[in-house]
Amino acid sequence: MRSSGHAAPAFVHLAAHPLRWRLLTELASSDYRVRELVERAGQPQNLVSYHLRLLRGGGLVTARRSSFDARDSYYHLDLERCAHALAHAGTALHPALGFDLAQPPSTKPPARRPAVLFACTGNSARSPIAEALLRHRTNGQVEVTSAGSHPKPRIHPGAVRALREHHGIDISGQSPRHLDTLADRRFDYVISLCDKVREVCPDFGDHPRLVHWSIPDPAAADGPDRTGYPAFVRTAAEIDTRIRYLLPQLALTPREVQP
Known part of the structure; x- marks a missing residue:
């Protein structure tokens, strides 16, 4: 098999790991504390914390001290940065696979008024x-x-x-x-x-x-x-x-x- 000689984008490396992908999908819907992510992912806290550090190092996840209990931190997925990373990953594979970040997410009317x-x-x-x-x-x-x-x-x-x-x-x-x-x-x-x-x-x-x-x-x-x-x-x-x-x-x- 002929190699292209190009490394995969950083987002692909980060998101490809099963636990990191699970953490990304959980944080896509809500901000959570570590213990909540441990419960939702069903993995040990030291492992969850390790992969959260990698996601933070990649700029996809941020953490803020809780205003309720300063000993806690809430983790947040930067969806805007993820959108840019996904667009770059698609374009790196083929120019036609990128998407226009200037276009907002779909705003079609809901099936009923939520x-x-x-x-x-x-x-x-x-x-x-x-x-x-x-x-x-x-x-x-x-x-x-x-x-x-x-x-x-x-x-x-x-x-x-x-x-x-x-x-x-x-x-x-x-x-x-x-x-x-x-x-x-x-x-x-x-x-x-x-x-x-x-x-x-x-x-x-x-x-x-x-x-x-x-x-x-x-x-x-x-x-x-x-x-x-x-x-x-x-x-x-x-x-x-x-x-x-x-x-x-x-x-x-x-x-x-x-x-």
Whole structure:
């Protein structure tokens, strides 16, 4: 057999290992802690940690300290970086196998109007940003709301400004709400954006798909260094990226989405 003399792209080496592929597929749907990945993969913790280090070294996975328990870290799959890596791998095999990264993931209308809840602690920044961005991107084809376990008196001005200036969305008339006010609602997805609220989020019944996005509170950047507003801009951008990759999942009927 004649060898081409070209090494396979780094993504192929990383993703080809069965355990690393399992970790990638688990993290594609939600952020998890090591012990949760150990349970889901059914492998020893030292082995899972070793392969997570390799995925982090390859830039596909990142880790953030939990805001609920600083001894824990949440692992996150960088879907945007994965998309670029996959495109490069396809092009390396044959130019016709690449794909246009400028094209967003499929946003075909869902089979039925799914219901999504975004939850965080204060419902003043992360969750209302996510609610507004998902509503904006789906043109009302998704029933979306947000709430908090300990809602603040008002939406944070930084969140209002970031959405208005960078996404053309006005949420200035919105007010935080408590999770308890939604106890009788049915949701297909419950997405927590705060490590603290993930531990206390109530059970909404009907077995919604539970997803966690471990995103730092941009309000924590408020202070004498005046880095507060850029943190809201970065947070809105990260949430918008995650929502773009959520859209193809929402296009499936709830019966087709695996828990």
